[in-house]
Amino acid sequence: MANLQSSVPEPSSFAGASPPSPSSIGGGAGGAASAAQEPRKMASAEQLVLDLCDRELRENALLELSKKREIFQDLAPLLWHSFGTIAALLQEIVSIYPALSPPVLSPGASNRVCNALALLQCVASHPDTRIPFLHAHVPLFLYPFLNTFSKTRPFEYLRLTSLGVIGALVKVDDTEVIGFLLQTEIIPLCLRTMEMGSELSKTVATFIVQKILLDDIGLRYVCATPERFYAVGSVLGNMVISLADQPSTRLLKHIIRCYLRLSDNPRACVALHNCLPDMLKDGTFNISLRDDPATRRWLQQLLHNVTVGGMGGPGMGVPPQPGLDHMMGI
Template identity: 30%
Template sequence: MEQEEREERWEERSLNLLEDSKIDQEFSEAKLKKKGRKKHKQKWMKRPTAVPEVILEFLDEDLRENALRALANFLLDRFEENPEDYFQAGLFLFFSCSTMALLLYEVVDFLKKMSSDMEITLRSTKRLANVLTLFQSIAANKEIRRQFIMTAIPNFLMPIIVEKSKFEVVEQVRPIALSVIGILCQGRDSDVIMWATRNNVVNVCHASLKTGSELTKVIAMHILEYILRDTYGRSFICDPNRAILESLVDTWNQMVVALTDDRDLSPRLLFHVLRCYVLLCVHPRGLSLMVTSLPSEISGNAVADISEEFPAIQSLRCQLLNIGTEYTPTKTDGERYIER
């Protein structure tokens, strides 16, 4: 019970902040009935001047930790209740004096702990999670999204996502760090997608698929889908001069095999793998590889059984099983369920 609630809480701070994560939540609710919890309300934060006042407290090292926590909790509440406040806070954070430098300092301080033998405590991971929540609000604001990537601050999140650590608590912040990249990429901004491909995001997502938790893997799949939906991103992954396509497909195929062998099969992870297969078929090289390399498990009983329960999976499965016959998926087919 405690483990389930902890996983749900981290999903609220990462996956659920992606615009098209509704279907993931539906999969989770079908698999595990959510337990209701009362959110901590901070009425004083609703004052017009509260957000700027809290940001000013970042300048005081003694007040910073509590200020980070207060603003992060406020943003998580406002994301659902009043998105306008959420986006406005991103502007305050980005343009207020010294704030971005202080937030970057918090990230660098955590990275120093990861690269040394210093103990990483639950308290320090929660502090970083609060910093990442602020970055999420900046990444979600389309007015400053490009400026945010130009600061190179998102690049400092890559080691948090992929570097090994002997402390288990680090696993809790990896999906939140990855979700910042996901929120940046979900805006369908070609410049952001180009930044992602040129700054190793595809390889970071690929590494997350191999070693990350289920939540981290799902967010990584979201990012790969955003890249595949973009013409430049799709051409980048399918470029014959790079070994990305074959390597990714091999990993996805292994995931399908592992998922079908697992009695506790993850429908949302399977859904995202199938959706990436369909998106690949929009590109001639991707289609060619799908015709020859689609795992046989997709036509097997395990996937057929889960398809009966989830129509979205059934539709993608039918499209893939018809590849190479009279039917070829189109770009519209690949994006069909992304709008949900």
């Protein structure tokens, strides 16, 4: 799960696949062999999908499909349109609800349900199944996992994989997706993970909040009330403070991008003029951002925006406003 700037992390097991051989490209014997393998791969995928509906075979099918989902073409439509398959995956999810509180989830149970979640991420990522996936309200089944507090590995893995499904939805800019998520509790749930999750979970959760803010309706939603702005701003501020002791360039990048987007709202920009963490202004992270020119530019633009916005200068095109200062205690 390497770089979140333009996408949600993908499993590393397929990231380093070697390029095809010249024979497979040129249509020689290797190409013919590869073409002959495709029907066998699809037949294998179809059989594994059928196995999901058999309780005795489901665990192995979950494991094999989650490991090989990148090499099975059109696996998402196959999963979505096969009779009983999504119901079987949801059955895997709800079966561990009793283990969430009190937190008694075992590593084996966590791995199994995370394999099911990996297949749902596949469905959430595919352009033909993303919107039907939303309309069926499947993401809501994942929210109990994001509402957990245990920091043990099984729960952390469960939260991270659940965030991966939501991240797959927001990765492609789609106002319908953002509109759906804003009708749910996704922002408070992401903020909770940003406060108490692992560095990787915090990064994915912040990426989701960033993508919501980058959509106009998401920015309007967060800045519509002082309470919403304060909830997001206070969590971002606490994360900046914690990064001074435990630096993470990739997490800092998404925090800065969230702040920059908030500064596009005039009222929020006035509030940020007074409440933006000093560590973003005094060069604390200069070394961390030394090799990341894009994030340095974002930070420079953020500081410019809040300076001009706080003075009500022409850069913002608005006069000074009370903004959201009152709820920041300013």
